Amino acid sequence: MTMQPWQEQLQAWLTIYQSYTAKGHVATYIPALAHANPQALGISLYLPDHRLIEAGDTTTLFTMQSVSKVVNFMAACETRGLAKVLENVDVEPTGDSFDSMIRLEIHKPGKPFNPMINAGAITVAALLPGDHEQQKIDHFLTMMERCIGRKPRINPEVYASEMKTAHRNRAIAHYLKGSGYLDAEVEDALNVYVKECAVEVTTRDLAKIGLILAHDGCHPITGERIVTKKTAQVTNSLMLTCGMYNASGKTAAFIGIPAKSGVSGGILASVGRRSPHTSNPFPDGCGIGVYGPAIDEYGNSVAGIALLQQLSEAWDMSIFSS
Ligand code: GLU
Numbered sequence: 001m002t003m004q005p006w007q008e009q010l011q012a013w014l015t016i017y018q019s020y021t022a023k024g025h026v027a028t029y030i031p032a033l034a035h036a037n038p039q040a041l042g043i044s045l046y047l048p049d050h051r052l053i054e055a056g057d058t059t060t061l062f063t064m065q066s067v068s069k070v071v072n073f074m075a076a077c078e079t080r081g082l083a084k085v086l087e088n089v090d091v092e093p094t095g096d097s098f099d100s101m102i103r104l105e106i107h108k109p110g111k112p113f114n115p116m117i118n119a120g121a122i123t124v125a126a127l128l129p130g131d132h133e134q135q136k137i138d139h140f141l142t143m144m145e146r147c148i149g150r151k152p153r154i155n156p157e158v159y160a161s162e163m164k165t166a167h168r169n170r171a172i173a174h175y176l177k178g179s180g181y182l183d184a185e186v187e188d189a190l191n192v193y194v195k196e197c198a199v200e201v202t203t204r205d206l207a208k209i210g211l212i213l214a215h216d217g218c219h220p221i222t223g224e225r226i227v228t229k230k231t232a233q234v235t236n237s238l239m240l241t242c243g244m245y246n247a248s249g250k251t252a253a254f255i256g257i258p259a260k261s262g263v264s265g266g267i268l269a270s271v272g273r274r275s276p277h278t279s280n281p282f283p284d285g286c287g288i289g290v291y292g293p294a295i296d297e298y299g300n301s302v303a304g305i306a307l308l309q310q311l312s313e314a315w316d317m318s319i320f321s322s
Contacts, residue, residue: 063200159195245261257269
């Protein structure tokens with residue numbers, strides 16, 4: 001079927017939700033992120049037959065920030081095995097802010113609650129194979145390349161800007177080291193984590209990763225298995241329960257799509273196969289990438305969330321539809 005009606009519909013929604021960008025603010029706590037255009041908004045849907053449906057700013061490069069936690073987890077599971085990774089990080093939501101360390105102290109022995117918050121992601125980054133930072137980041141970049149078909153760049157300005165201000169993340173890394181949940185030197189683990197956050201992508205790239213997760217970890221276009229089915233299932237469930245900061249419950253309830261956001265305004269979402277009995281026009285699933293750097297008080301793109309909710313409702317994309 002021609003893509004035109006879907007394309008036009010998406011463009012019409014994007015025009016409506018563009019005004020929502022005025023309700024948010026770009027992140028400034030990492031100084032280099034403040035340069036983003038607060039009005040930017042883009043969305044890409046990638047289908048398993050290679051078709052793209054998209055609207056708005058879909059070729060703008062932005063840094064992954066917390067969206068990288070998804071690929072960090074996939075890369076660690078692929079190279080070290082899911083069981084080993086889960087010895088070091090749990091799969092429980094917290095309800096605390098993404099850079100909180102309160103639970104590390106309260107819940108002994110201090111195992112981080114999940115890989116979608118900073119503590120868990122730093123633990124997972126340290127687990128990537130290699131004695132040095134460079135080897136670990138190479139494993140992350142290799143996983144990215146297998147998913148998106150090109151080796152992405154690390155934005156040096158954003159990386160340097162965050163390293164200068166990463167006091168909390170450095171404190172978290174030291175705390176993890178002290179309690180035995182950091183399998184690397186503190187500065188190495190921090191560098192790997194911050195470099196991952198500074199990797200540049202477009203909405204198309206995020207949609208490609210989402211599509212792989214929607215297809216049980218297989219790349220539906222190349223046929224290559226990227227992660228095991230179990231890893232893909234655990235990743236999707238982590239995104240659903242912990243991926244959208246302290247709005248993860250609301251996102252699960254009202255959008256119903258596993259998704260991970262970042263403070264740069266990116267959202268990666270994975271829409272698995274749906275029953276042909278729903279009115280979802282894409283029963284073979286799709287990946288979605290969104291970019292809207294004006295974020296809300298939780299850290300999620302304001303217009304991006306509104307757009308995703310519109311799509312989910314109109315195209316019956318919730319995992320709870322049957
Ligand atoms: N690099 C950011 C940090 O650790 C990522 C935050 C986010 O996107 O949630 O503060």
